[in-house]
Amino acid sequence: MALPHAMRSLRPSSRCFSTSTRLANYPPESPRFIGVPTTLQTPQERAAPIKGVLPVPRNIFPRGHNKTSPEYLALTAPEPTSADTPTPAPKRQSPDAARLKWKADMAALRRRNLAEGLNELASRKNAADVGRRQRSAENRAWREKRLHARERTADRLTRPSVSEALIAYLEHKGPVAVKKADPANVERQRRREELDRMNSLHALYMHAAEFITTEKELGEALDKAFGSDEDPVTWGADGHSIWDTGNKPDGIEEMLRPEMRANIDYSSGAAETTTQKRMRQLVEELTGGRM
Numbered sequence: 255m256a257l258p259h260a261m262r263s264l265r266p267s268s269r270c271f272s273t274s275t276r277l278a279n280y281p282p283e284s285p286r287f288i289g290v291p292t293t294l295q296t297p298q299e300r301a302a303p304i305k306g307v308l309p310v311p312r313n314i315f316p317r318g319h320n321k322t323s324p325e326y327l328a329l330t331a332p333e334p335t336s337a338d339t340p341t342p343a344p345k346r347q348s349p350d351a352a353r354l355k356w357k358a359d360m361a362a363l364r365r366r367n368l369a370e371g372l373n374e375l376a377s378r379k380n381a382a383d384v385g386r387r388q389r390s391a392e393n394r395a396w397r398e399k400r401l402h403a404r405e406r407t408a409d410r411l412t413r414p415s416v417s418e419a420l421i422a423y424l425e426h427k428g429p430v431a432v433k434k435a436d437p438a439n440v441e442r443q444r445r446r447e448e449l450d451r452m453n454s455l456h457a458l459y460m461h462a463a464e465f466i467t468t469e470k471e472l473g474e475a476l477d478k479a480f481g482s483d484e485d486p487v488t489w490g491a492d493g494h495s496i497w498d499t500g501n502k503p504d505g506i507e508e509m510l511r512p513e514m515r516a517n518i519d520y521s522s523g524a525a526e527t528t529t530q531k532r533m534r535q536l537v538e539e540l541t542g543g544r545m
Contacts, residue, residue, distance in 0.1 A: 315379055322369075322376045331365040334358065 280287045481487035
């Protein structure tokens, strides 16, 4: 029994679980050998290239030439004279009368077209000039408005601290109005500077007792710090660090302790308790100088 043709064409086929293309189909040098996901991008629309080069438009209305005046039109396309006008015969029409009449009509049409074309081009040029001048005036007004506009609050609050007199001088806005200093402020500043100078001199006098001025004092200071050749100063058991002597500064753990943080002030450079700092300030006020 013969089977139908459709049944004879059916053959068993194997299907893969994945629908992606097998990597074996691409050689190693192919960009698709390693599957990299791509993003969906819209195609870039490119403008069609403009073939050819347009000539530079010629200025048909130069300065000093009014091409729409009757005088210019009369010189460019003059009217026919009486000698050029064909005169038909009195009794019978000349065989060239129709051709001459057609030529005269065409000449009149060219003169009319020339006048209309020049007037239309002149009106278009005038309209373009008016629009250009209007846009220029608007741009100029916009620039002047922005140039002389009031300063924004954000710019005023964020600009560097420059005096108004210096800004006026740099912008050439007239003479600089020099503001006179207040005598009370000048006297207060002078007293502050004098007090600072006296404090500095007193601190220098108090610290001068520890200055090294002679070779003997220098030798004693060196022996105290490093010792002598017979009895050198060692730093700790191993002698590797000066902090082994026991006068090492407080570490991070000591500084972070609540009781240490409450009683010790580290802002003065040296770790001193709050009570010591207050006593030092009190003694300085009583003695009139720094300790």
